Amino acid sequence: MYQILVADAIKPEGLGPLLESPKVHLIEKTVVEAKHQLHEIDAILVRSATTVTEELISSMPNLKIIARAGVGIDNIDVPAATKRGIVVVNAPDGNTISTAEHTFAMMAALMRHIPQARASLKNGEWKRSSFIGTELYGKNLGIVGMGRIGSEIAKRAKVFGMDVLVYDPFLTSDRAKKMGVTSLELAKLLTLADIITVHTPLTPETRNLINKKNLLTCKKGVYLLNCARGGIINEEDLYELIIKGHIAGAAIDVFAEEPPLGHQLLELDSVIATPHLGASTKEAQLNVATQVAQEVLSFLNGNPVTSSINLPAISKEVFAKVQPFYELIKQMGSIVSQSMPEGIHEITVNYAGEVLDFDTSILTKSLLSGFFKSRLDVPVNEVNAFLIAKERGLTIGEKTSHDTFGYSNFITVTAKGDNRQLGISGTYVDHYGSRIVRLNDFTIDFHPEGNLLYVQHMDRPGVIGRVGKILGDHGENIATMQVGRKQAGGEAIMLLSFDNPLSDDILRKLKQLDDITFLYRITLHGS
Numbered sequence: 152m153y154q155i156l157v158a159d160a161i162k163p164e165g166l167g168p169l170l171e172s173p174k175v176h177l178i179e180k181t182v183v184e185a186k187h188q189l190h191e192i193d194a195i196l197v198r199s200a201t202t203v204t205e206e207l208i209s210s211m212p213n214l215k216i217i218a219r220a221g222v223g224i225d226n227i228d229v230p231a232a233t234k235r236g237i238v239v240v241n242a243p244d245g246n247t248i249s250t251a252e253h254t255f256a257m258m259a260a261l262m263r264h265i266p267q268a269r270a271s272l273k274n275g276e277w278k279r280s281s282f283i284g285t286e287l288y289g290k291n292l293g294i295v296g297m298g299r300i301g302s303e304i305a306k307r308a309k310v311f312g313m314d315v316l317v318y319d320p321f322l323t324s325d326r327a328k329k330m331g332v333t334s335l336e337l338a339k340l341l342t343l344a345d346i347i348t349v350h351t352p353l354t355p356e357t358r359n360l361i362n363k364k365n366l367l368t369c370k371k372g373v374y375l376l377n378c379a380r381g382g383i384i385n386e387e388d389l390y391e392l393i394i395k396g397h398i399a400g401a402a403i404d405v406f407a408e409e410p411p412l413g414h415q416l417l418e419l420d421s422v423i424a425t426p427h428l429g430a431s432t433k434e435a436q437l438n439v440a441t442q443v444a445q446e447v448l449s450f451l452n453g454n455p456v457t458s459s460i461n462l463p464a465i466s467k468e469v470f471a472k473v474q475p476f477y478e479l480i481k482q483m484g485s486i487v488s489q490s491m492p493e494g495i496h497e498i499t500v501n502y503a504g505e506v507l508d509f510d511t512s513i514l515t516k517s518l519l520s521g522f523f524k525s526r527l528d529v530p531v532n533e534v535n536a537f538l539i540a541k542e543r544g545l546t547i548g549e550k551t552s553h554d555t556f557g558y559s560n561f562i563t564v565t566a567k568g569d570n571r572q573l574g575i576s577g578t579y580v581d582h583y584g585s586r587i588v589r590l591n592d593f594t595i596d597f598h599p600e601g602n603l604l605y606v607q608h609m610d611r612p613g614v615i616g617r618v619g620k621i622l623g624d625h626g627e628n629i630a631t632m633q634v635g636r637k638q639a640g641g642e643a644i645m646l647l648s649f650d651n652p653l654s655d656d657i658l659r660k661l662k663q664l665d666d667i668t669f670l671y672r673i674t675l676h677g678s
């Protein structure tokens with residue numbers, strides 16, 4: 152039973168997929184309330200109230216997936232999660248419309264002083280001339296960050312007759328053209344805009360992106376909006392320039408520190424604010440809760456996730472097609488690791504045939520997870536595979552070729568160790584399964600599963616019999632056996648499989664036999 156901690160207020164109606172699963176137990180508590188259960192948590196679901204720090208992650212040794220019911224992942228230590236092999240998912244588009252509409256509502260309210268007028272009216276006043284507004288029509292709206300939310304705002308602004316100027320270093324000119332917006336450098340946008348709204352993530356690059364220095368280049372009387380993340384616009388600089396009359400007003404939904412108790416911006420009449428409400432609609436909350444619930448369940452059921460921050464996105468359909476190769480190469484990684492019990496500094500994978508229809512980096516990561524499994528205590532998966540390889544000084548190479556040796560697909564892994572080199576080739580055959588077809592240049596054919604013994608020896612009369620005798624004397628029943636050689640009297644191999652792993656004692660006795668070059672016990676768990 153998977154233990155899932157729902158640490159923030161996530162719409163219960165959206166958690167249906169999890170509530171209906173017999174494999175899942177939901178714990179609806181804050182991290183503090185659940186402090187004695189953290190060691191058993193498999194998945195954690197958060198909004199923005201919980202900060203998932205490295206310390207919190209390390210207090211959950213079973214944690215497999217962190218789900219953010221929203222877009223921004225600045226409250227999650229993604230590098231710490233990645234290092235531990237923990238998948239991080241979010242709900243990237245569930246609250247786009249809500250946040251775009253909220254931003255637009257804030258812009259209209261800001262320009263027409265709606266909150267201030269409402270407060271005055273409530274005080275029994277009727278001061279119509281104090282609340283003269285400014286039309287949106289014909290104004291230059293500067294959008295910084297033209298992703299999902301920025302794009303939805305642009306659409307709405309155009310309908311209102313605004314001219315839309317955008318700054319986004321990752322926006323292509325084609326897309327800008329299609330959207331009917333003018334793409335500019337930030338410096339230029341700031342000098343031309345009447346209203347500026349930011350919609351980037353909060354990153355080291357975007358923190359203080361809008362600051363005193365560049366705000367002073369804006370038109371006098373400019374309006375600012377931040378419904379993305381506190382800190383993208385420097386709050387102190389904003390305050391100072393409003394006080395000085397350079398900025399006419401601001402609409403703020405998000406603060407560098409939340410809640411912003413006693414914040415100086417909240418004292419200003421020309422600042423309107425909401426308590427991080429961008430995504431707070433019934434629709435958005437249902438969307439994001441459903442999206443993350445489905446993602447978490449899919450992941451725990453061994454299926455791919457579609458909106459991971461630290462995993463390549465892969466659809467269910469593609470995953471179903473790639474899965475046989477994924478399992479094959481994981482077993483190949485495990486064989487390499489177990490049959491070369493020494494320092495390995497380089498692994499190269501050569502992909503050939505129909506396997507090239509897929510993103511082979513996913514397969515290389517699967518290879519590494521199989522390789523590291525018998526070497527490391529930490530779980531190694533597609534999330535942290537390359538990171539761990541780099542940390543351990545293991546160089547990974549990927550090659551492709553057309554040579555499939557008569558198979559429809561062919562994968563060869565070559566590992567270079569401190570003392571020797573190993574080559575292994577495998578293929579997936581429809582209706583037949585995974586096959587290892589070459590090992591150290593010996594042609595062979597076996598299904599990579601179970602308890603195996605790999606013996607490399609000289610091709611001399613009696614070797615096979617002597618090996619069989621020791622096994623028989625110890626009551627070991629050989630389930631399958633394969634032999635191969637390159638030339639008569641030269642090097643040869645035996646690959647045997649057993650119902651149970653062989654004991655250390657048997658291995659020791661086998662190693663002492665004449666003509667045995669080396670042998671390794673390989674245990675491959677079924678996938």
Ligand SMILES: NC(=O)C1=CN([C@@H]2O[C@H](COP(=O)(O)OP(=O)(O)OC[C@H]3O[C@@H](n4cnc5c(N)ncnc54)[C@H](O)[C@@H]3O)[C@@H](O)[C@H]2O)C=CC1
Nearest residue numbers: 222223250296297298299300319321351352378379429430
């Ligand atoms: N107030 C609220 O409740 C909500 C706030 N948000 C915030 O809004 C942000 C944007 O959300 P989406 O549009 O869904 O994300 P998105 O990923 O679709 O768009 C972000 C855009 O910012 C651009 N960008 C990145 N670095 C930039 C830089 N240095 N300068 C200019 N542009 C840059 C990217 O190219 C991308 O187009 C989220 O990261 C989140 O922090 C999101 C949802 C709700």
Ligand SMILES: O=C(O)CCC(=O)C(=O)O
Nearest residue numbers: 198199221222223430431
């Ligand atoms: O959970 C929330 O309401 C915050 C939404 C948000 O800021 C986001 O999705 O990035």
